[in-house]
Amino acid sequence: MADYEISSPYASDFIKHEEILETLEYAERHKNDTVLIDEILNKAKPKREGKKLSCVGLSHREASVLLACEDPEKNAEMIALAEEIKREFYGNRIVLFAPLYLSNYCINGCLYCPYHLKNKHIPRKKLSQEEIRAEVIALQDMGHKRLAIEAGEDPVHNPIDYILESIETIYSIKHKNGAIRRVNVNIAATTVEEYKLLKDAGIGTYILFQETYHKDGYEHLHPTGPKKDYAWHTEAMDRAMQAGIDDVGLGVLFGLDKYRYEFAALLMHAEHLEAVYGVGPHTISVPRVKKAEDIDPAAFDNSLTDELFTKLIACIRIAVPYTGMIISTRESEAVREQALRMGISQISGGSRTSVGGYAEAERPHDTEQFDVSDQRTLDEVVDWLMKLEYIPSFCTACYRAGRTGDRFMELCKSGQISNCCHPNALLTLKEYLMDYASETTKKRGEELILKELANIPTDNVREKTREWIEKINSGERDFRF
Numbered sequence: 193m194a195d196y197e198i199s200s201p202y203a204s205d206f207i208k209h210e211e212i213l214e215t216l217e218y219a220e221r222h223k224n225d226t227v228l229i230d231e232i233l234n235k236a237k238p239k240r241e242g243k244k245l246s247c248v249g250l251s252h253r254e255a256s257v258l259l260a261c262e263d264p265e266k267n268a269e270m271i272a273l274a275e276e277i278k279r280e281f282y283g284n285r286i287v288l289f290a291p292l293y294l295s296n297y298c299i300n301g302c303l304y305c306p307y308h309l310k311n312k313h314i315p316r317k318k319l320s321q322e323e324i325r326a327e328v329i330a331l332q333d334m335g336h337k338r339l340a341i342e343a344g345e346d347p348v349h350n351p352i353d354y355i356l357e358s359i360e361t362i363y364s365i366k367h368k369n370g371a372i373r374r375v376n377v378n379i380a381a382t383t384v385e386e387y388k389l390l391k392d393a394g395i396g397t398y399i400l401f402q403e404t405y406h407k408d409g410y411e412h413l414h415p416t417g418p419k420k421d422y423a424w425h426t427e428a429m430d431r432a433m434q435a436g437i438d439d440v441g442l443g444v445l446f447g448l449d450k451y452r453y454e455f456a457a458l459l460m461h462a463e464h465l466e467a468v469y470g471v472g473p474h475t476i477s478v479p480r481v482k483k484a485e486d487i488d489p490a491a492f493d494n495s496l497t498d499e500l501f502t503k504l505i506a507c508i509r510i511a512v513p514y515t516g517m518i519i520s521t522r523e524s525e526a527v528r529e530q531a532l533r534m535g536i537s538q539i540s541g542g543s544r545t546s547v548g549g550y551a552e553a554e555r556p557h558d559t560e561q562f563d564v565s566d567q568r569t570l571d572e573v574v575d576w577l578m579k580l581e582y583i584p585s586f587c588t589a590c591y592r593a594g595r596t597g598d599r600f601m602e603l604c605k606s607g608q609i610s611n612c613c614h615p616n617a618l619l620t621l622k623e624y625l626m627d628y629a630s631e632t633t634k635k636r637g638e639e640l641i642l643k644e645l646a647n648i649p650t651d652n653v654r655e656k657t658r659e660w661i662e663k664i665n666s667g668e669r670d671f672r673f
Contacts, residue, residue: 525565
């Protein structure tokens with residue numbers, strides 16, 4: 193356990209508490225300064241030089257002014273700007289994934305999570321490799337290609353060897369036309385050596401939510417277990433980067449502490465990664481505290497209204513224009529629809545947050561980490577996205593082609609997403625329609641693909657996409673740019 197008890201000597205001092213407090217005071221003082229707000233919005237607007245489109249983003253202080261703004265007209269302008277940035281850099285693609293819970297054994301005492309050690313109301317469960325196979329086949333039968341594996345922190349039940357074996361099992365399963373092409377990992381903070389093992393196992397993004405950046409609040413919410421070490425947890429992304437994992441995903445559990453503090457600190461963390469490693473977070477997730485076994489959200493008095501929550505998403509999109517944003521099935525269909533417009537680029541679909549939930553005919557609730565608000569099937573989510581004129585994407589091409597970290601960011605910044613991610617989205621959607629979709633979804637999807645082919649800007653890429661779509665029609669699979 194020594195590795196989990198020793199923090200680095202600088203103790204995460206890139207999250208500067210006094211600077212955050214000064215930022216919040218500055219934002220409050222200038223929240224209706226329309227001259228300053230106009231300057232910030234103008235700075236954040238996409239700029240075109242020839243064929244190249246670029247955004248400079250915003251500092252945590254500038255973005256905090258926007259978040260604090262109370263002027264309805266300026267708020268409408270920032271929402272419109274977030275929509276423009278999302279459209280320009282991510283187009284109308286929405287990447288789909290599913291969480292896969294391996295184990296709910298955990299030795300931490302987190303006050304907001306039902307997996308905490310003292311909760312005796314839930315059965316503890318850890319999937320065997322054979323049970324993982326059953327879960328993965330169930331996910332493949334839905335049409336999923338990308339998973340995010342989750343496990344509680346328990347060095348006895350969930351050691352790194354178990355996680356590595358599980359990743360190997362997942363990648364090995366070929367079922368009908370199904371295959372999981374990329375596994376992202378959301379497990380507890382660990383050592384550089386263990387992050388290297390995850391890198392060698394071929395993971396996509398390493399995801400770890402800070403929960404709260406407020407150190408005193410963090411220590412109150414994590415009274416026991418290795419996660420109580422604020423610095424060890426906060427510096428996890430540094431160790432992951434040092435181990436060669438250049439795609440990392442940040443997140444805050446909004447509702448635990450004051451949202452403006454968390455917002456500023458989250459952006460400060462992104463700035464730190466950019467400054468030290470040359471690339472910021474690949475994704476930012478925005479979960480909110482939700483009801484779960486032994487957890488009552490009313491116990492936390494920092495909840496956000498839906499309107500404020502979606503504004504916060506818009507402000508993140510403006511501040512970090514090239515970073516992917518994720519929203520889960522914690523949120524309702526209505527909230528997710530709003531969030532998609534304002535900046536979200538990835539969503540989960542058909543999710544079950546229980547250990548072993550996918551192989552069950554009925555959704556089990558006894559081992560759920562949180563209540564799922566959006567309980568639609570993956571097919572229903574795919575059809576819904578297309579009704580909203582989004583392209584549901586199951587693409588994993590960048591991971592598999594080595595376009596991660598700064599290489600992905602350069603792809604995004606160069607404007608080449610429309611010649612790469614857009615056609616890849618159409619190819620993976622075509623696979624889904626052929627292999628898994630209901631008749632209604634298939635009909636809508638074929639119409640969408642025909643329409644969207646015309647939006648691929650480069651002639652040879654467009655024609656190659658048409659050629660590969662015909663090959664998918666004939667039974668071939670897995671084409672990508």
